[in-house]
Amino acid sequence: MMKNICVAHRGFSGKAPENTLAAVRMALALPYVRWMEIDVQLTRDGVPVVIHDFTLDRTTNGHGKVKNMDFEPMRRLDAGGWKSRAFRGEKVPSLEEVLDLASGRLKLNIELKTSGDMYPGLEKAVIDLISAKGMRDEVVLTSFDAGVLQRVKELDARFRTGLIYDSRSGDPARKVKELGCSFLSISFTRINAGLAKLLAERGVKTMAWTVDKAKEMRRLAEMHSDIMICTNRPDIWGDTFLEV
Template sequence: MFKFLRFLVKVVLRLVMVVVGLIVLLFAAGAVRYWMWNPDPLATLYEGRAILNMGHRGASGAAPENTIAAFIAAAEQGAHVVELDVMLSGDGEVVVIHDYTLDRTTDGSGLVKEHSLAELKRLDAGSWFSADFAGEKIPTLQEVIDALDPAMLLNIEIKSESPATDGLEKAVVDVIARNNLYGRVLVSSFNPISLLRVKLADRRIPVGLLYMADLPVYLSQGWFIPILLPEALHPSYDLVDEAYMEWAHRKGFKVNVWTVDEAADMERMIDLSVDGIITNRPELLTQILEERT
């Protein structure tokens, strides 16, 4: 019994040390982040627009999500921004897809990271949505940039669940720099460590922290906000009320809510003065915004 208790104490102490170490690391990183914080990267993103219409994975109510077809549809429906998800292929290319696995949105199976770009390009990413989109491919981030008008803004969500990095953040920063997307891009993630890596790599890139109620408390309650100091907050829209908006705007944060698909919810978010609405139905949001001007 004594040996078990001693073992239990050691385990608890090690866990405490890990947690304390992580907190110290985050606060140290936060100090660096505070020194680098600069709200200017968002200036041109919102310039001349009361609310940004942000197509969620493109116009994913009208075309298969995260495909060129969906992004072009979003532009045609009046979106100011296309939101898209990125991760790395097995050979290190930045590809646009939401799930870590291929099964839901392609005719392939298994983990994205276990397939080369050439293998991913052989898959059909459109037929699951409609036969009209048969043959649609998983695009690379570069292909999306090339397909869109230079006036279209980008909200690039980094898909990462681990404190460790696979090189995705650096790869995304490199694509942004190579295409000179400054003033056109916002990088978002549920993973605050990923956003910190982006900001440390290039302070010119604004970041947005995603969070929702159905997450561990340290994420769902936004504990990392004062440490990370993102330029934008991306809460699930059900978390947003007048008190939240007063606090966020007083602190200098832009607020982009997701995923808002019903007209009544769009109206409520507009009345709360959110800065951006992420939706699968940018055409509906365009109509509502035009009616209110």
């Protein structure tokens, strides 16, 4: 059996609406899902919420920017009906709700979704919540933004950080080292065996996203056993890697 860890992308988002408690619970129901990737932003009144887009339009029946809405009005939105009628009434979850479900059951790759100074205080709000729950060792905080990762380390150097990298050029291994990260989140199309080996030797975990086809999962597994496979379809990971 292959050892490549299965990471549920925004929960089991192939079947449930992404970044909802339904998607989280469906991922938790699969015993081989050991990690989950989620996205976190701040409401106008400073509550960390789990949602990917900077706007509400695609994944809820609301409109406008996440940062312009308070938590309680956001909770009244339907974040599941867009996926199917079966998920009508799903809410935009708070990070706290997801932490409570995941605690002691799987680890979390929490992407801090921000750009520039869009969310002042995002890093502190997330760190404080995770620390209050005693879950610092169960998470890695990731971002495309080097400044975000540096602020996390300044606030609490004990937190693991990870760089999200999607450039077609450059040296991700060097960038990770410069930022003091122990995790690299990278498009599966950008990774190769040499990079995976180098990062593993340096103690850096590599997660490849977003891999939904068995053929690509096998290709990554053949490159290196340490490559974590982030997928919308953890069931396909199970069908591909688990011994019958």
